[in-house]
Every structure is written in C-alpha cells, then in structure tokens.
Amino acid sequence: MVVESLIAEMRNSVSGELTSRSQVVDHLLDLRLAARSDATVVAVVDALLADLPGRTTVPNMWWLGGLADIERALRLVPVNTAAPATNVAPVSPVVSSDQRAVATPPPLPKRRRPQ
Numbered sequence: 768m769v770v771e772s773l774i775a776e777m778r779n780s781v782s783g784e785l786t787s788r789s790q791v792v793d794h795l796l797d798l799r800l801a802a803r804s805d806a807t808v809v810a811v812v813d814a815l816l817a818d819l820p821g822r823t824t825v826p827n828m829w830w831l832g833g834l835a836d837i838e839r840a841l842r843l844v845p846v847n848t849a850a851p852a853t854n855v856a857p858v859s860p861v862v863s864s865d866q867r868a869v870a871t872p873p874p875l876p877k878r879r880r881p882q
Contacts, residue, residue: 770802770841774834781831785824792819798837811840817876 777794795812802808815833819825 768841770798770805770808771838773798773801774838778831778834781827784827786827786830788819788821788823788825791825791830792816795819795833802837802841805841807843808837808840811837813876817879819878 795816799809799812815836820829
C-alpha cells in the first residue's frame, strides 16, 4: 500500500532528536493525500496536524509516535468481506472530460493554539 511505504520511508529518514516542523507538516500532508479515501487515517492525520508541537522543530519521539498511530489506524480499517461474491464486473460511471472522479478529503481542521 502507498501509505505504508510512505511511512516506512519517513521512519527511515528520522535521525537525531529533532525534525524540522515544516518537514513534518509536509509529510503529514503527503500521508493525508495518499490516504484520502480512508476517513480513519485522515482523521488521525488531522489530529496530528492540529496538535503539532514546537514552533520550528518537532521531537522525533512525537513524530515516530504519530507514524505509529497512523499505522494502527490503517490496520483498523475493516475489509468488506460481507459483500456477496458475484460474477458481474463492476460498472464504472461515465465521467465527462470536464469532471473529475476524485474523492476530496474534508478540509483541514483549525490548529489548536496553547492558551
């Protein structure tokens, strides 16, 4: 799966104690885009974006924990095994050239500011 390979790459790129906050935001947005069809993963990424610590850097312990949370959310997605098996091929909808058949995720949540 694309999200799992992204997480593996991100985990391998972690070194030291801190990571640039902008890099973490970019990675989270990449993960959000890759998992746009999975509402559970999008919700976890949104929560991480809303609670991102630090102004310029993020502790790698937090970042690795966030990646683990996203992996857990991926595993919690149930596979639709209750659907009866049929020999009929699925029919794709006809989409004109000016329409896009892309699922768009909900807007990003507002960042929670410490008081």
